[in-house]
Amino acid sequence: xxxxxxxxxxxxxxxxxxxxxxxxxxxxxxxxxxxxxxxxxxxxxxxxxxxxxxxxxxxxxxxxxxxxxxxxxxxxxxxxxxxxxxxxxxxxxxxxxxxxxxxxxxxxxxxxxxxxxxxxxxxxxxxxxxxxxxxxxxxxxxxxxxxxxxxxxxxxxxxxxxxxxxxxxxxxxxxxx
Numbered sequence: 001x002x003x004x005x006x007x008x009x010x011x012x013x014x015x016x017x018x019x020x021x022x023x024x025x026x027x028x029x030x031x032x033x034x035x036x037x038x039x040x041x042x043x044x045x046x047x048x049x050x051x052x053x054x055x056x057x058x059x060x061x062x063x064x065x066x067x068x069x070x071x072x073x074x075x076x077x078x079x080x081x082x083x084x085x086x087x088x089x090x091x092x093x094x095x096x097x098x099x100x101x102x103x104x105x106x107x108x109x110x111x112x113x114x115x116x117x118x119x120x121x122x123x124x125x126x127x128x129x130x131x132x133x134x135x136x137x138x139x140x141x142x143x144x145x146x147x148x149x150x151x152x153x154x155x156x157x158x159x160x161x162x163x164x165x166x167x168x169x170x171x172x173x174x175x176x177x
Contacts, residue, residue: 022118025055029077029106029113032057044121046093057115063089063097073115076106090119099123 017024023041027034034055037047047055057073058066064086075081084104089097099122107114138161155173163171 022120023100025057025115025117025119027057027115027117029073029115032073032115035114041119044092044098045090051093057117060090061086061088061102062091073104073106076104076115077113079106087122 018038019040020038021040023044024038025034025041026036034052034057037045037052037055041047042049042052045055045060058064058069061069072081072084076084082105086100086102086104088100088102090100090102091097100119101122102117102119105116107116141157155175159171159173163169
């Protein structure tokens with residue numbers, strides 16, 4: 001049938017791809033059905049290894065008009081475009097969706113025509129950016145506080161932030177003179 005089993009995928013493409021935090025998929029370019037999804041894709045999408053055959057590219061990309069998706073994939077098949085980059089929403093098995101950035105590339109492998117997808121959860125990236133902004137804001141505020149109140153004030157603020165982050169009542173910082 002030309003399907004690539006989970007063990008075959010791991011042997012062929014390597015354990016690193018299967019364990020990648022990015023979602024990686026191999027789709028039949030004719031039927032648009034999934035031949036394989038790495039562990040990250042299966043976990044994020046909610047499918048088990050035995051359910052991969054239920055997944056289709058249009059089913060994942062419900063936020064994109066099917067005719068527009070077919071036109072874009074056709075450009076990959078003809079070589080008019082080497083790679084397709086999408087910022088869209090991807091649909092999970094339970095019907096929920098989440099923001100993603102996806103790269104799709106066309107490949108011919110042993111007479112099989114394939115679409116290879118690499119997907120990154122854009123929501124996770126935004127949460128990291130928010131954390132980075134919060135840390136920069138905290139660092140700036142602590143610099144201002146230290147300038148006004150000295151080291152004890154700064155250490156108290158760090159202990160309070162650590163306690164809040166760890167969900168515990170108190171963190172103590174001991175200084176040795």
